[in-house]
Amino acid sequence: MMWKRFIVSVCFALAVHTIFGCMWIETPMDELYTFKSYNIMNKGDYSPWYSWYEETESQRADNDANVAFWHTYTKGQVDKMSIFKALYQLPHSAIDNGNNPFFAYLKKQQDEGALNYWRITKQFSEKSSDPWYYPTLKDRAALLETANSLRTASQQAAQPELRERYLLQLMRITFYLKEYTLCVQIWNDRPKTFKDADIQESFTNYYAGALLRLGEKTAAANLYGSTGEWKSLRVFPDDLGFMEELYETYPNSRAFEFFVQQFVNKYQDYRDTKQRDIFKKLANRALREQKTDDAALWQSALAHIAFLDGDVATAVATIEAASKMKGTPIVMENVRMLRLLYHAADSKAKDYDAKIVADLPWLIQKVYNLTDEERWVNCDVKCHYLNILRVITLKYLEPHYSSNGNPNMALAILNAYDEATKAPCDRDEISQNRKGAPNTYNYDYNTHLFSYLDTTSITNAQNFLAFVKSGGKTELEKTLIKMGYISESFMNELIGTKYMRISDYKNAIVYLQKVRPGFFKTQNIYKYLARNPFSEYWITNHRERKQYGSYNPAQIYEKNPSKLQFCQIMCELEQKIAESTDPEEKAQLNYAFCVGRIQSFDHLAWALTHYRQGFIYTVFDYYYDCDLHGGTDPWDYSVSLTRQVQSTYYDLQKAEKLTRNPELFARCQYLQSYILSDVSFDKKMHCKLKEGFSNTQFYRNEIRHCDRLSDYSHCGIEW
Amino acid sequence: MKKSVFIYLTLFALCLSLCQSCQHKSQSDGNAIYYWRTTFRLDDYEQNFLKTHNVTKMYVRFFDVDQSNDYDGIPVPTGTLLFVDSLPQGVEIVPTVFITPSAIAEYPKFKDKLFQRISAMAEVNGVKFNEIQIDCDWTQDESDAYFDFMTEFRELLKEKGIKLSTTIRFSQLAGRVPDADYGVLMCYNTGDFKDWEEDNSILDIDDVKPYMRALKKFKLPLAVAYPTFSWNLVFDSDEYFNEILYNKPDFSDKKKFKKIDDNRYEIVHEKKRDYDDYDPYYWDAYIRHEMPTAKEVLEVKELVEKNISDFNSQTILYHLDSENLSNYSKNDVEKIYR
Structure with missing residues (x-):
């Protein structure tokens, strides 16, 4: 649009895809604005995750209504980019130098009217765009003269579009000179209808500005409301007195869409009950007198106030009534969203599902259909759909179904929500990833669905897979399943991993075997699977590593590093331990089992039981450091590490009891101290190692290389 | 002679000093x-x-x-x-x-x-x-x-x-x-x-x-x-400065303000808000009213x-x-x- 901003804002992807590892859901401030649904310029300071981009010049040239007008004016003989440059980039001097095809065309046509228009417009723009410029009396006289010539030109111009443009420039200059009374005169002399709606809108806004400065506040607000110039409505008094004043004169003003919303949002922040009661009186009056075509606006405001006051039943009844009233399209759309919100919050309603199904798929689809611009333009306009869906899903629906013993529905809703909130610009990449392309972002592991699945029980995950495969029974179930995305490999891999987390390798194998070949390559943990869980990396002396007996799990794993391979080795170890009659061999196998298990949880081979959040991994050093130091991944809260450490500790003690080999005993002691991470125990263990096993090859080799062990080598000295 | 010179000099110095104070006076008319x-x-x-x-x-x-x-x-x-x-x-x-x-x-x-x-x-x-x-x-x-x-x-x-x-x-x-x-x-x-x-x-x-x-x-x-x-300076619960209010709030409204000393007030929140759980430290908690007497x-x-x-x-x-x-x-x- 000609007179509107070129720059559009883009919310950084994280603002849209707010991902949290566990089910703790943060609701940022702006998302609590459940009433904020209109074309209001957002403050832009709610969240730091905004970035900006500018459209390319050719995009701007294509989308600009003013360029389109002049393109038509030249009968398509001048390309849009030349017109764009002429209109917005070239100085006044370019009009007569003949280099720009657009100005050259006007000259060739001897179109003095248009040329004159551009001379005046450019000259004025150049002066007025200098922030230091303050017209002197002489300048003002010259500008007034220009204004007069514009008035004459507007009367003489043959084409209505050109006439309107002259008029707009006249209004603009007059407004700039603060000759507000003259602005009123220009307004009064205007044509009844404008051919170009954008010109009319700008013309009206200048006039509204003049009225405002002449003290006619309500008239100005009404006009700003009519053009949707909400940014200017912000300058009006933010009080109910002004709303009442506006209502007296303009009960049907579109400006109420702004003021009512502003009031409700303020009430949400400050809960001023006195003000609330005054507002309710005004709203009821508006509803009673029926002087407005936007009754649904007032009614929905009353509903939302009831909702904010915690009276969900009244909110529901009031919003149902609003949905049957008259209202502008955007108000009616907001009514529908609010109705869904209140129904979602009304967790005790008997026909909960039936009420949800009326609006939830509609809203999910609406969010899914949002373009990148719509969802990111400074969180303006339709980004609200996304925000309100987020609140409805994460604050009400998911907790409702989870706490009512229906995790399948909770998961299905999260799944549909995740799919809808994925940005269109990412969808191609996601699709490729799902087909098998590796991706460091790991989209399907950065979702609310995954966070839930990752932390829920095995049974819940298994049930959900069955639920999805069944296609659902009720209408809501069916719709949600269709709106989501579930891959069987994803689920099987996840369930298999859950079994690995409880060391049930047999069952893990059952699920991991169902995962399609190549699936693991799509995960961003894939490269970490190459880390050998049977390597004793805490042993500094390389020669002392991998000192297994005849059965060497490290070597076997290396051949095909994968979760399945790991589980198979662990199963084999379990079997061999059970079958072995040689205590020495049994001890050796026990030790290998312990190494594999502990490493798959907390150390080098963490990727066997953990997932890695793509974005955080690449951005935040903290998480990266955890990886470097073999620490736990803080993203995953489901792993009962303590339990695994304890089991490993007892298994190592078993191995110690079985073996007569001091070398293995020393290793077992060393590993115990390593996994327990308890300073006092650590010291005791190392002293024991020094006192009892200083003659072992392991100890002698290791102490020469390991600083940590050296620290304990002087037992009796306080460490 | 010497005595009269001294008297003249004294008078001259007096006049000069008076003139200077006259100058000041003229600016403070x-x-x-x-x-x-x-x-x-x-x-x-x-x-x-x-x-x-x-x-x-x-x-x-x-x-x-x-x-x-x-x-x-x-x-x-x-x-x-x-x-x-x-x-x-x-x-x-x-x-x-x-x-x-x-x-x-x-x-x-x-x-x-x-x-x-x-x-x-x-x-x-x-x-x-x-x-x-x-x-x-x-x-x-x-x-x-x-x-x-x-x-x-x-x-x-x-x-x-x-x-x-x-x-x-x-x-x-x-x-x-x-x-x-x-x-x-x-x-x-x-x-x-x-x-x-x-x-x-x-x-x-x-x-x-x-x-x-x-x-x-x-x-x-x-x-x-x-x-x-x-002015009225607003602080959060950690006593970090938030903003200046130029219009004096109605400190006599006991539902909204609790006086904690001569010019300091605690903001009484009428109702615990949903978002208190999220960022309680950023919400306005205290106001200091300042006006030199x-x-x-x-x-x-x-x-x-x-x-x-x-x-x-x-x-x-x-x-x-x-x-x-x-x-x-x-x-x-x-x-x-x-």
Whole structure:
């Protein structure tokens, strides 16, 4: 649009895809604005995750209504980019130098009217765009003269579009000179209808500005409301007195869409009950007198106030009534969203599902259909759909179904929500990833669905897979399943991993075997699977590593590093331990089992039981450091590490009891101290190692290389 | 003979001293005040104030100069004064411009434009001026730029027969003396308003005292400006400063405010809000109301004027605003002006 901003804002992807590892859901401030649904310029300071981009010049040239007008004016003989440059980039001097095809065309046509228009417009723009410029009396006289010539030109111009443009420039200059009374005169002399709606809108806004400065506040607000110039409505008094004043004169003003919303949002922040009661009186009056075509606006405001006051039943009844009233399209759309919100919050309603199904798929689809611009333009306009869906899903629906013993529905809703909130610009990449392309972002592991699945029980995950495969029974179930995305490999891999987390390798194998070949390559943990869980990396002396007996799990794993391979080795170890009659061999196998298990949880081979959040991994050093130091991944809260450490500790003690080999005993002691991470125990263990096993090859080799062990080598000295 | 020479010399010295005090007196024939809003509109109280207190000089903020992101960081005028009411008769107007420290460093880019803009504004709005005042809260980092600007700008004004004055903050007394006809010592904003522990950041004699040695040595004729304004500073529950409220809240409303000491209030939240769980530390929790009393102002006035080496006898109030000035009695204002 000609007179509107070129720059559009883009919310950084994280603002849209707010991902949290566990089910703790943060609701940022702006998302609590459940009433904020209109074309209001957002403050832009709610969240730091905004970035900006500018459209390319050719995009701007294509989308600009003013360029389109002049393109038509030249009968398509001048390309849009030349017109764009002429209109917005070239100085006044370019009009007569003949280099720009657009100005050259006007000259060739001897179109003095248009040329004159551009001379005046450019000259004025150049002066007025200098922030230091303050017209002197002489300048003002010259500008007034220009204004007069514009008035004459507007009367003489043959084409209505050109006439309107002259008029707009006249209004603009007059407004700039603060000759507000003259602005009123220009307004009064205007044509009844404008051919170009954008010109009319700008013309009206200048006039509204003049009225405002002449003290006619309500008239100005009404006009700003009519053009949707909400940014200017912000300058009006933010009080109910002004709303009442506006209502007296303009009960049907579109400006109420702004003021009512502003009031409700303020009430949400400050809960001023006195003000609330005054507002309710005004709203009821508006509803009673029926002087407005936007009754649904007032009614929905009353509903939302009831909702904010915690009276969900009244909110529901009031919003149902609003949905049957008259209202502008955007108000009616907001009514529908609010109705869904209140129904979602009304967790005790008997026909909960039936009420949800009326609006939830509609809203999910609406969010899914949002373009990148719509969802990111400074969180303006339709980004609200996304925000309100987020609140409805994460604050009400998911907790409702989870706490009512229906995790399948909770998961299905999260799944549909995740799919809808994925940005269109990412969808191609996601699709490729799902087909098998590796991706460091790991989209399907950065979702609310995954966070839930990752932390829920095995049974819940298994049930959900069955639920999805069944296609659902009720209408809501069916719709949600269709709106989501579930891959069987994803689920099987996840369930298999859950079994690995409880060391049930047999069952893990059952699920991991169902995962399609190549699936693991799509995960961003894939490269970490190459880390050998049977390597004793805490042993500094390389020669002392991998000192297994005849059965060497490290070597076997290396051949095909994968979760399945790991589980198979662990199963084999379990079997061999059970079958072995040689205590020495049994001890050796026990030790290998312990190494594999502990490493798959907390150390080098963490990727066997953990997932890695793509974005955080690449951005935040903290998480990266955890990886470097073999620490736990803080993203995953489901792993009962303590339990695994304890089991490993007892298994190592078993191995110690079985073996007569001091070398293995020393290793077992060393590993115990390593996994327990308890300073006092650590010291005791190392002293024991020094006192009892200083003659072992392991100890002698290791102490020469390991600083940590050296620290304990002087037992009796306080460490 | 010797005796009569001595008598003549004594009389001459007396006359000279009287003349000097006459000079001071002449400058204090009328009183002065700042006008620091973005729209020039005087209500009845303010118009009466000017007459009642014989205000003959008004330092009117024309605009600020600040770096603007809209103009690639170049210094531009902002907050230009809109003249709605006509200027009061018989009051000399001193166009005053506040320049931010970050903008002053770029002064070669706007020195001439600054004068042209002030002149244009004055011409269009019927202001005849023979003095311009520059207000800049420069720090050590910008001091060179500020002093250079003052020297060059004064030269420019001299050619046109216009005087240049500048504001001086207490912290600026220790440094060089700017090139100006005189300075206005700002006896306000003496403390750190962001510090919860401060009792009155607008004016505290204990904050002023340490600067008296520097004031004595400061070699520039000085007028003095005293505060007659108030504000309300809002802090969060961690006592971090959040914002300034210029309109005084109704502290008598016990549902909203709980008095915790002389000028400090706790904000009572009517209802626990949903989002308290999320960011409780960022919500407004306390308010400190600050308004220097006339007694406090007079104490500081006595101290300061005693220590100024070159006092030009001009007392200025900051600032013309009926809501704030009505907190002071006529008598108090007269005492401050005296």
